[in-house]
Amino acid sequence: MDALITAAAQALAAGDPLGAMTRVALREDAPALALRGLAMAQLGDFPRATLLLRRAARAFGPREATARARCVVAEAEIALASRELEGSTRKLDAARATLDAHGDHANAAHARYLGIRRLLLLGRLDETERALAAATGAPLPPALLAVHELVVAGVAMRRLRAAAAHAALERAARAAQQTGIPALMAEVDAATHTLHAPAARWLASGEERLLPLRDVEALLASDTFVVDACRHAVRQRGKTVPLASRPVLFALMRQLAEAWPHDVPRDVLVARAFRARHADESYRARLRVELGRLRRALGELAEVRATGRGFALLPRRADRVGVLAWPVESAHAAVLALLGDGESWSSSALALALGRSQRSVQRALETLAAAGSAQCSGQGRARRWMTPLAPGFATTLLLPAPLSFD
Known part of the structure; x- marks a missing residue:
């Protein structure tokens, strides 16, 4: 040489x-x-x-x-x-x-x-x-x-x-x-x-604050009743109730947790879970069915009790209840989380990392680009996507499956 x-x-x-x-x-x-x-x-x-x-x-x-x-x-x-x-x-x-x-x-x-x-x-x-x-x-x-x-x-x-x-x-x-x-x-x-960096947002009793990773770890190890909106699950001291495949139950669970210790009116639960403008008798009947399923899913962790105007969450062994959410919530938060590492990604690589179809990722990228949250360069197979500016949040750490800590 x-x-x-x-x-x-x-x-x-x-x-x-x-x-x-x-x-x-x-x-x-x-x-x-x-x-x-x-x-x-x-x-x-x-x-x-x-x-x-x-x-x-x-x-x-x-x-x-x-x-x-x-x-x-x-x-x-x-x-x-x-x-x-x-x-x-x-x-x-x-x-x-x-x-x-x-x-x-x-x-x-x-x-x-x-x-x-x-x-x-x-x-x-x-x-x-x-x-x-x-x-x-x-x-x-x-x-x-x-x-x-x-x-x-x-x-x-x-x-x-x-x-x-x-x-x-x-x-x-x-x-x-x-x-x-x-x-x-x-x-x-x-x-x-x-x-x-802030890894999640904690919502409890009408207040919210950003949490770094060490605080998220301590929270999940405590007796706190946590509704995990990052992975769509309910957690309390090592016990997990997965609700990712049951979106209606999770929507009800989050609404009840955000309102705790107060109850939630039936009309509000119907609007959140079923996206209905008016809570007629058929929706109220369906709400009772879904809340029964939620009670069975929660098991010994909590009870959902009827009140005069709606329903309230009653954890059995916790004096704190809250929701662990993304620092900035978006319908395409998982895609943004990967783009937030500062590198340029192809849509196929994003689909592979998220375990989703490439077409669904492409639709998410197009939506994010229209909102100014993502930008691309190149054409065809050479096209790469990135965020215009680093978001400043460690959202990658809380990605849903397959990037789960379970």
Whole structure:
């Protein structure tokens, strides 16, 4: 390897893509193409970076399997950064095996963590934890150690374990500081900001306040009767009553919880649950049926009792009742939560991460764009979506299934 290639590689490792480009910008040999691709990726031009890396992989000879595998890993990293989450990981797995077989264990570990981070973005927390456990043991260089701790923190935040997330981010910050790579340090800072940002809104007794993650964790561990509007469930000290598949029951439950300790008039419950303007006798009969179903669903957690003008919630073992809601409620809050990470997403990647159809996500994006809450760039398959400004809320931590802590 000549001196210019070595110097360019060192510049990239130190997070200096412009320094690398000045050394190899005019060269067309395979190593230079690969380094130019990496530099363009660090500068944010992902399509150009992918093209250069594919050219480099074709230019490397048949005896340079390690170099080709490194190009595949670099392309997978670009796909992760640009939120291209669909498709198979077989090429990445094959590249990792090639690197391991040829003794390039550092880049093989990097490939492994790309796969783990993809699992985290898709909300597959159990798979992410198993992959982390399998990767633990071998010593890691500071950059990969920082990535490892970022993933550990990401899982802990989605599991609502604030203390564990905080400890992992402190370890990530120390490792990132050792590398001196600005982009890595900025990623750790962004994750730390997310941890301390408001994660939910607490509505109780006519008042509301924003809660950071640690307060949400403490609330769910307490005796408080919580109606979780983020995941459509009722929670109290480890017990959960899921109502995500029963929207009428959840609408009634939320209305009763917001009014607690007072009752709710029948007309208000009918309007909230059935979206009816007038509560005639048929709607009142249906309301009684649905409230009976709600009583059976709640079991020993609470009773719904009739009053002179309506119904009231009576928790059996709690002296506090409230609703845990999104910081900013929207019909498309889950889509906004993912867009809030500051990266650009394709509609197919959003659909994959949310477990929904791509068409429903596209309709949500179009609605958000019309309201000025989202914007897009590119056309066709190259179209990417993002929020105009970071929302300032850690809504990703409270996404419904599949990003659930259950």
